[in-house]
Amino acid sequence: MLESLRARLLLWYTSILVLVILAFGGAVCYLFWRSMLTGLDEDLRQQAQAIAGALRPGAADTFDLDLPEELMRSFQGDSRQYYVIWNAGGDLVDRSDPDVDVPVLEAAVSRSRTGVREVTVRAGGGATVLVGQETSELRRDVWVLGGTVAGAAVVALGLSLVGGWFLARRALAPIVRISRTAKAMSQGDLSARIAIDRTETELGQVALALNQAFDRLHDSLDRQRRFTADASHELRTPLSTLSLVVEWALARDRGAAEYRETLDTCQRAATRMRAVIEGLLTLARADAGEPVLRRVPVSLDQVAHEVVTLLRPLAERRKVDLTVSGAGAEVAGDPDLLRDVVTNLVSNAIHYNREEGRVEIAVWKEEPSACLQVADTGIGISSEDLPRVFERFYRADKARARDAGGAGLGLAVTRWIVESHGGQITCTSEVGVGTRFLVRLPLKAVAGPVQP
Amino acid sequence: MRLLVVEDEVDLARTLRKALEEEQFAVDVALDGDEALFQMTEISYDAIILDLMLPRRDGWSLLHALRQAGKRTPVLILTARDAVEERVRALDLGADDYLLKPFALTELLARVRALIRRASGDPSPTVMLGDVTIDTAARRVSRGENAIDLTAREYAVLELLARRRGTLVTRTMIWEHIYDEAEEHLSNAVDVHVSALRRKLGHDLILTRRGQGYIIDA
Numbered sequence A: 001m002l003e004s005l006r007a008r009l010l011l012w013y014t015s016i017l018v019l020v021i022l023a024f025g026g027a028v029c030y031l032f033w034r035s036m037l038t039g040l041d042e043d044l045r046q047q048a049q050a051i052a053g054a055l056r057p058g059a060a061d062t063f064d065l066d067l068p069e070e071l072m073r074s075f076q077g078d079s080r081q082y083y084v085i086w087n088a089g090g091d092l093v094d095r096s097d098p099d100v101d102v103p104v105l106e107a108a109v110s111r112s113r114t115g116v117r118e119v120t121v122r123a124g125g126g127a128t129v130l131v132g133q134e135t136s137e138l139r140r141d142v143w144v145l146g147g148t149v150a151g152a153a154v155v156a157l158g159l160s161l162v163g164g165w166f167l168a169r170r171a172l173a174p175i176v177r178i179s180r181t182a183k184a185m186s187q188g189d190l191s192a193r194i195a196i197d198r199t200e201t202e203l204g205q206v207a208l209a210l211n212q213a214f215d216r217l218h219d220s221l222d223r224q225r226r227f228t229a230d231a232s233h234e235l236r237t238p239l240s241t242l243s244l245v246v247e248w249a250l251a252r253d254r255g256a257a258e259y260r261e262t263l264d265t266c267q268r269a270a271t272r273m274r275a276v277i278e279g280l281l282t283l284a285r286a287d288a289g290e291p292v293l294r295r296v297p298v299s300l301d302q303v304a305h306e307v308v309t310l311l312r313p314l315a316e317r318r319k320v321d322l323t324v325s326g327a328g329a330e331v332a333g334d335p336d337l338l339r340d341v342v343t344n345l346v347s348n349a350i351h352y353n354r355e356e357g358r359v360e361i362a363v364w365k366e367e368p369s370a371c372l373q374v375a376d377t378g379i380g381i382s383s384e385d386l387p388r389v390f391e392r393f394y395r396a397d398k399a400r401a402r403d404a405g406g407a408g409l410g411l412a413v414t415r416w417i418v419e420s421h422g423g424q425i426t427c428t429s430e431v432g433v434g435t436r437f438l439v440r441l442p443l444k445a446v447a448g449p450v451q452p
Numbered sequence B: 001m002r003l004l005v006v007e008d009e010v011d012l013a014r015t016l017r018k019a020l021e022e023e024q025f026a027v028d029v030a031l032d033g034d035e036a037l038f039q040m041t042e043i044s045y046d047a048i049i050l051d052l053m054l055p056r057r058d059g060w061s062l063l064h065a066l067r068q069a070g071k072r073t074p075v076l077i078l079t080a081r082d083a084v085e086e087r088v089r090a091l092d093l094g095a096d097d098y099l100l101k102p103f104a105l106t107e108l109l110a111r112v113r114a115l116i117r118r119a120s121g122d123p124s125p126t127v128m129l130g131d132v133t134i135d136t137a138a139r140r141v142s143r144g145e146n147a148i149d150l151t152a153r154e155y156a157v158l159e160l161l162a163r164r165r166g167t168l169v170t171r172t173m174i175w176e177h178i179y180d181e182a183e184e185h186l187s188n189a190v191d192v193h194v195s196a197l198r199r200k201l202g203h204d205l206i207l208t209r210r211g212q213g214y215i216i217d218a
Helices: A005-054 A069-073 A136-186 A202-251 A256-287 A300-317 A335-351 A410-420 B010-022 B033-042 B059-068 B084-092 B105-119 B152-163 B171-178 B189-201
Strands: A055-057 A063-065 A081-086 A092-095 A110-113 A116-122 A128-134 A296-299 A321-326 A330-333 A358-366 A369-376 A424-430 A434-442 B002-006 B026-030 B047-051 B075-079 B097-100 B126-129 B132-135 B140-143 B146-148 B206-209 B213-216
Touching: A005 A055, A005 A069, A005 A081, A005 A110, A005 A116, A005 A128, A005 A136, A063 A092, A136 A202, A202 A256, A202 B010, A202 B105, A256 A410, A256 B010, A296 A300, A296 A335, A300 A321, A300 A335, A300 A358, A300 A369, A330 A335, A330 A434, A335 A358, A335 A369, A335 A410, A335 A434, A410 A424, B002 B010, B002 B033, B002 B171, B010 B026, B010 B105, B026 B033, B033 B059, B047 B059, B047 B105, B059 B075, B059 B084, B075 B084, B075 B105, B084 B097, B097 B105, B126 B152, B132 B152, B140 B189, B152 B171, B152 B189, B152 B213, B171 B189, B171 B213, B189 B206
Parallel strands: A321 A358, B002 B026, B002 B047, B047 B075, B075 B097
Antiparallel strands: A055 A063, A081 A092, A081 A128, A110 A116, A116 A128, A296 A330, A358 A369, A369 A434, A424 A434, B126 B132, B132 B140, B140 B146, B206 B213
């Protein structure tokens, strides 16, 4: 029971409440008692003064007492008041009742003895007048007060316990909800989210933050699942071509030409699979956060020219015009990877183009970046596909890229390369008009290259 | 029997065509969804082999369109995607069977034959026509005890008529089911095949309906 936050909360503040009530009640009772006593003392003193006034010293240590009628009466019956008078030597001079037996008390003090309160005053002739009163009634009054306070305290306690229990439950219910949802989430229900009433409260903020974390987790797990599904699909297709063509070739005796054709098909399939696997490995490395890469001076325009030379035959085959322009953009990075970036962009531009189309590559310097742009007059990318174009395995036109030998990984890898060089890549496009990819990389600092 | 292969992976499509033609099928190939839709609606195939991931129009939407058009052609799905929901969706949309890539060629052939059998309402791989027995799995014909030699085309004509026994088959239908779109054929080629069949299997097997076509009696 004590483990429960609710129970502990309740226990704590109930204990404090009890203490406060007891302290308060105790103080009230004490103050009441003291004020009663003070009143009583005053009363008794007045009586004593009256008696002292009525006392006249006689001859040889004797006294005459001439008490008025009402004064006399206050000591009679069941008044519980009494008086005692001593002379200077402490001998009894007079008392209100023969039963009264009081130890001597010096003058001008007040004292309490068991069940009584006594006050003395000095009187003429060295006598001491003492007036006392039984305090049983007074005591009873105080007890009644105390009892009332205690009773009220119990009621208050009861109410606060009950009320507190419900209040605590209401206040802590969100925590229970949060922990339940978190447990569901960790046990595999990826869609579990905390229902939030209000986000301004502290718990609301916690719930909001947790929901966002769950969303991110769900997203990344989804992406992983898609990735694995896509990857296996991408590998299965060339694999099935391979196994099919081999099975066909072995089904009966064939001529050399057919065997050669079969082997060509096998090679193409193997190349496809290699491309997919390499792309996957690169991305896996990217995911593992492996640090980059060589950093040597690389001239972007030189890389662009190399790529154009490499891809010109392809462009000619597809009747696409390929131009490159610009100069003076030097960056620090890995020349092979950067060449891969340009190759990927340019070959996409060629493949997704129309006949008699154009591909224009431009390189320039725009402080603090080096810019490279590949623009084509191709089929374009729709606005729904555009944000997803850098996703792994995403292909806007599902099988076109297969002819290009790609597996949909090209742009994802390209983006990773650009970003690990500290740059960024953006894409704009219009369906039927063309597409433009812009790569920005930090210009190489004037100080020499940084060796790894 | 005439098949349509819908597959965008060129090497795979080409290999399938070669393999199926060796099994005496007439094969047309469509490399994208739009082309496939056109072919499917124009021609009555005996079976369609359909890849789900296609450019321009994916396999599911093709299936849907095919069934909406009321075509009862049996469809075998080929897919590399092993997500159950995708196959279920295809089957629910009207596909008859599926095969995961990579697959064994022999299995593909057997499943295609099974689909065609089922579509013709005769689940047995062996067809008996009087004293003529056709083993459609092995593609062998025998008359009584003797095995009969038929050319590929002759066998195809015979199987077609046998599968549609009791119904009239026009010459046009025979053309469509024996030849693929790339082949040229002589207008009397069908008659030539039918005469050969009569010679080899008996003159009572295939009846002529003048001006209309041929029929094997049930």
